[in-house]
Amino acid sequence: MGPILEQAQRTCIHLQLPPALHLSDDQLFELCRINRELRIERTALGNLIIMSPTGSETGARNASLTGQLWLWNRSTQMGQVFDSSSGFTLPNGAMRSPDAAWIRQDRWAALHPEQKKKFAPITPDFVAELKSPTDDLADLKAKMQEYIDNGVLLGWLLDPEQRQVWIYRPGLEAEILNNPVYISDARLHDFKLKTASVFSQTT
Numbered sequence: 001m002g003p004i005l006e007q008a009q010r011t012c013i014h015l016q017l018p019p020a021l022h023l024s025d026d027q028l029f030e031l032c033r034i035n036r037e038l039r040i041e042r043t044a045l046g047n048l049i050i051m052s053p054t055g056s057e058t059g060a061r062n063a064s065l066t067g068q069l070w071l072w073n074r075s076t077q078m079g080q081v082f083d084s085s086s087g088f089t090l091p092n093g094a095m096r097s098p099d100a101a102w103i104r105q106d107r108w109a110a111l112h113p114e115q116k117k118k119f120a121p122i123t124p125d126f127v128a129e130l131k132s133p134t135d136d137l138a139d140l141k142a143k144m145q146e147y148i149d150n151g152v153l154l155g156w157l158l159d160p161e162q163r164q165v166w167i168y169r170p171g172l173e174a175e176i177l178n179n180p181v182y183i184s185d186a187r188l189h190d191f192k193l194k195t196a197s198v199f200s201q202t203t
Contacts (some may be wrong), residue, residue, distance in 0.1 A: 012049060012050070012051045012052075012134070012135075013049070013050045013051075014047060014048075014049055015047060015048040015049070015050055017046055017047055017048065022046050023042070023046070023048075025089060025095075025118065025119060026118070028040075028042055028095060028119070029118045029119060032087070037052075037053065038050055038051065038052065038053075039051040039052075039053070039084070039085070039097060041087070041094070041095055041096050041097055042093075042094055042095040043094050044090075044092040044093050044094040044146070046093070054132055055132065055133070058130065058132040058133075061130055061160060061197075061198050061199075062083075062084055062099050062100070062130055064197040064198050065099060065100050065128055065130055065158070065193070065198050066081065066083045066084070066099070066100045068191075068193055068194065068197075069081050069100050069102060069128075069191065069193070072188075072190075072191040073102065076189065076190075077105070078104065078105060078189070079102050079103050079104045079105045079107075079108065079125070080102070080103050080105065080108045081100070081101070081102050082098075082100070082101040082102070082103070082124070083099075083100065084097055084098070084099045084100070085097065086098075086101065087119035087120075088101070088119060088120055088121075088122060088123065088124060089119045089120065089121045089122075090123055090146070090147075090150040090151075091123065091150050091151065092146070092149075092150055094146065094150075095119050096143070096146070096147070098124065098127035098128060098129060098147070099128055099129050099130045100127070100128040101124035101126065101127045101128070102124060102125055102126040102188070103122060103124050103125055104125050107122065107125070108122070123147075123150050123151035123152055124147075124152055125152065125153050125154070125187070126152070126153065126154045126155070126156075126187065126188060127144075127147050127152050127154075127155050127156075128155070128156040128157075128158065129143065129144060129155075129156070129157050129158070130158050130160070130198070131157065131158065131159040131160065131161070133161065137159065140157055141157065141166065141174070144157050144166065144168045144174070145168070147168070148168050148169070148170055152168075152170075153169070153170065153187050154167075154168070154169060154185050154187045154188065155167070155168035155169075156168070156183060156193070157174075158195070158198060158199075160198060160199045160200075163178065163179040163195075163199050164176060164177065164178055164179070165177040165180055165183055165195070167183075167185070169187075179195075179199075180195055181194070181195065181196075182194050182195060183195060
């Protein structure tokens with residue numbers, strides 16, 4: 001395994017680029033394409049965040065999160081669901097990859113087919129982030145606020161270790177739920193995320 005992944009067992013590296021080395025959207029897409037084993041994001045300042053693959057336990061929790069969202073969307077046919085490998089270019093120039101995201105079908109359909117093949121220039125209607133044991137909670141909260149500031153209508157930040165959920169909505173303070181049985185919101189109609197399989201990996 002290369003030095004990026006072995007460095008003190010870090011799972012996230014912030015790489016600051018000089019202004020003259022700003023990557024275009026196409027160059028960023030190509031960088032991610034040839035480094036598929038890494039999850040790469042770009043901040044609004046143009047710096048890169050390089051993350052190694054998640055641990056197996058976190059991966060299983062992510063699968064439950066995305067799977068529940070996908071099953072709901074399959075029954076409603078109201079939009080498109082995206083997993084953690086999907087990147088979106090936000091209005092502030094950042095390219096982010098939420099652990100799970102959902103976009104209304106009419107908004108997704110309005111994009112040009114070529115835009116959908118890369119990091120689509122669209123803000124998801126809903127995003128969810130799942131804290132892993134090595135994630136910094138303050139960084140994740142800042143990321144959630146960035147989503148909201150760029151047009152996301154609803155965001156969920158889940159911390160399995162503390163069994164807590166932060167709910168983000170435009171114009172409101174983040175709401176904290178302690179060990180909820182499920183999470184729901186009118187913006188996602190009748191979707192209810194059962195937290196047991198996300199928190200403890202049980203069905």
